[in-house]
Amino acid sequence: MGIQEQYRSEAAALLSSGEVKLVIGFGAGSTADRRRPLFARTPEEAEKFVLDAACIANLSTYLVAEGLLSDGKKVGVFLKPDGIRSVNILISEAQLKPEQVVILGYAIENGKDVVPLEGCNISDFSIGEKIRSHTPPTHVIEAAEKIEAMSAEERFEFWKEEFAKCIKCYACRQVCPMCYCRRCIVDVNQPQWVSTSSHTLGNFEWNLVRAFHLAGRCAACGACDRACPVNIPLRLVNYRMGKEVRSAFDYVAGENSDQKPVLASFKQDDPETFIL
Amino acid sequence: MTRILLRNKLDDCIAAWQKAGFSVLAPVKRHEMSSFGEVQKSGDMALDLILTERTIKDQFFPQTEPLIKYKIGKQQIDSETMTPPEKKRVFFGVRPCDASGLAIDDPLFGWDYKDDYWFRRRDNSVIVTIACAQADDFCMCTSVKLSPDSAKGADVLLRPLLEGSGWQIEVFTERGKALLEIVSSLLLEGNGHTFPLPQVPEKFDLEKVMAWLGDKENFESQFWKDIALRCVGCGSCTFLCPTCHCFDIQDEGDTYQGIRRKNWDSCSFALFTMHTSGHNPRNTQSTRWRQRIMHKFNYYRGKFGVNSCSGCGRCTRQCPVDMGITETLQAITNLPR
Incomplete structure (x- = not known):
């Protein structure tokens, strides 16, 4: 039995036993190479799940959808390591209760082979070592190094041109599992704290606010980057912030769910190089 | 007898239109994103794209538009109305769906209040649509009763010639006629074989x-x-x-x-x-x-x-x-x- 059939029947079993109220996975998309999130509430619907190397989206973002888990019932979800990492972060930030999420874990190897990850509760997955030693795709590292090699002026020009494309559709925010604020700072409008205008300054404001808010919290799933309709290389921003946090605090977000959020906790031996 | 615009005359057309006071805008690909942008020569144009990622709407209804500058003093309020640029524009290589979009929005912007920001730009712009030679899985113009060669919203419609050497011209408005008048010496008289329209299946009823x-x-x-x-x-x-x-x-x-x-x-x-x-x-x-x-x-x-x-x-x-x-x-x- 292939992994797709195996996971279909596991999802169906979870639904028919009543253990979960819903399983979030992937279904066929509008073209042959597309997959779309699929929500199954019955074992029959679980038969429509697709699991292959095109299932790259991080579905953990739906776990923080308003009202989804407020009834205390469990939800099953198909997750890759980056999704499991996201769940770790969400638990450590008290946004999820570990017992409410049943994980159907899988990994995509060499960009084509889908293999199961053993376990169903978040504590079953020890991904810490993997995350620490994980290196992003070569093109990401190369692009990041290219930007780091620039002078401050060149770098500013680079991002100015990239952010000039931004239309403030907030797709980056909406697909991000870490952007779970019920009212984002840019939506606080009594008074309007951050300009809604999508001009150079407004676009910088938005993208910098998001970068700061994701520092030490990003699961590096790349969802923002893929969602951006104007192709801003957003993952480079978060990659850099992750690097900063790691070098300052030796902290990698989402290693496990017991981690304390790095910027919301204090250790006596934290470096204080920023204090003159 | 129809007229033909040859691809190798496009640079001369751009120059002629510019000389007549027009800015020329066309599909461009810049910084990994395609949209409508000003061009100086035909080589700047990305005419082979099925569709730009951004729409032509942006050029008439920008994502942010200053309306009024104001200053509140002790006894008075000074304000200055800001108006969009008055320059005449040619949009070359618009897809039928994008041009139709403009025509669809016209009644909205002119309904209970005439939106000057929209109409100033509309009145200063000439739309040169190019009929589609290709479509992708997401195109659905036929489902909404339009077509890959719809002239809705267009002043001029160009049909690509089979051999890729240029376009056959159809003119629909006075504005389009005036635009072509500027380049009339660059156009050929004649009929060519035009590229077959792509099949865009109807996707819903x-x-x-x-x-x-x-x-x-x-x-x-x-x-x-x-x-x-x-x-x-x-x-x-x-x-x-x-x-x-x-x-x-x-x-x-x-x-x-x-x-x-x-x-x-x-x-x-x-x-x-x-x-x-x-x-x-x-x-x-x-x-x-x-x-x-x-x-x-x-x-x-x-x-x-x-x-x-x-x-x-x-x-x-x-x-x-x-x-x-x-x-x-x-x-x-x-x-x-």
């Missing part, structure tokens, strides 16, 4: 959809909750739509001076309908998605006699969770009656 949407019984249908479940609530479909036109007015500045701006807004956002009290009449994503579909295929038609969709397919093409108008209307078409 528009009549059926409109009837279902018009039935008040269906407003509270479970259908909306099911179809919108995966919508993450971003504004990418609305902001990339050639006909979505909602905006917000914002004052930007401090207590004493600032700029009043007209900024894009989206019915996908929770904040769009949030009342000052905190009450939100569209408090779930399903009610927002329903609004978008209803507005396009029911309310807009009721008011202006035309659907607010030109079938470009960008909503689905760019959607992070693979949903858009096509599959929603397909699902409505297939609902048990």
Whole structure:
């Protein structure tokens, strides 16, 4: 039995036993190479799940959808390591209760082979070592190094041109599992704290606010980057912030769910190089 | 006898139009994104794209537009109205769906109040549409009763010649005629074989959809909750739509001076309908998605006699969770009656 059939029947079993109220996975998309999130509430619907190397989206973002888990019932979800990492972060930030999420874990190897990850509760997955030693795709590292090699002026020009494309559709925010604020700072409008205008300054404001808010919290799933309709290389921003946090605090977000959020906790031996 | 514009005369045309006071805008690909931008020569144009990622709408209704500069003094308030640039523009290589989008939005911007910002730009612009030679899986113009060679919204329609050497010209308006007058010495008389139009299959039954949407019984249908479940609530479909036109007015500045701006807004956002009290009449994503579909295929038609969709397919093409108008209307078409 292939992994797709195996996971279909596991999802169906979870639904028919009543253990979960819903399983979030992937279904066929509008073209042959597309997959779309699929929500199954019955074992029959679980038969429509697709699991292959095109299932790259991080579905953990739906776990923080308003009202989804407020009834205390469990939800099953198909997750890759980056999704499991996201769940770790969400638990450590008290946004999820570990017992409410049943994980159907899988990994995509060499960009084509889908293999199961053993376990169903978040504590079953020890991904810490993997995350620490994980290196992003070569093109990401190369692009990041290219930007780091620039002078401050060149770098500013680079991002100015990239952010000039931004239309403030907030797709980056909406697909991000870490952007779970019920009212984002840019939506606080009594008074309007951050300009809604999508001009150079407004676009910088938005993208910098998001970068700061994701520092030490990003699961590096790349969802923002893929969602951006104007192709801003957003993952480079978060990659850099992750690097900063790691070098300052030796902290990698989402290693496990017991981690304390790095910027919301204090250790006596934290470096204080920023204090003159 | 029709006339032909040869590709190798395009640079001369651009120069002639520029000399006559026009800016020339065309599809361009810059910084990994395609949109309409000013060009100086034909080599700057990306005419082979099926469709630019950004729509031509941006050039008439920009994402942020300054309206008024104001200054509040002790005894008086000074304000200065800001107007869009007056320069004449040629849009070369517009796709039929994008040009149609402009025509669809005209009645909206001229309805109870004539939006000067839109119409000044419209009046200063000549639209040269190029009929499509190719389509992708997301194109759906035929489903909304348009076509890959629709002349809606166009002043001039060009049909690509089979051998790729140029375009056959059709003129529809006085404005288009005047534009071609400028380059008349560069055009050839003659008929060429034009490129066959791409097959764009009809993806849904528009009549059926409109009837279902018009039935008040269906407003509270479970259908909306099911179809919108995966919508993450971003504004990418609305902001990339050639006909979505909602905006917000914002004052930007401090207590004493600032700029009043007209900024894009989206019915996908929770904040769009949030009342000052905190009450939100569209408090779930399903009610927002329903609004978008209803507005396009029911309310807009009721008011202006035309659907607010030109079938470009960008909503689905760019959607992070693979949903858009096509599959929603397909699902409505297939609902048990």
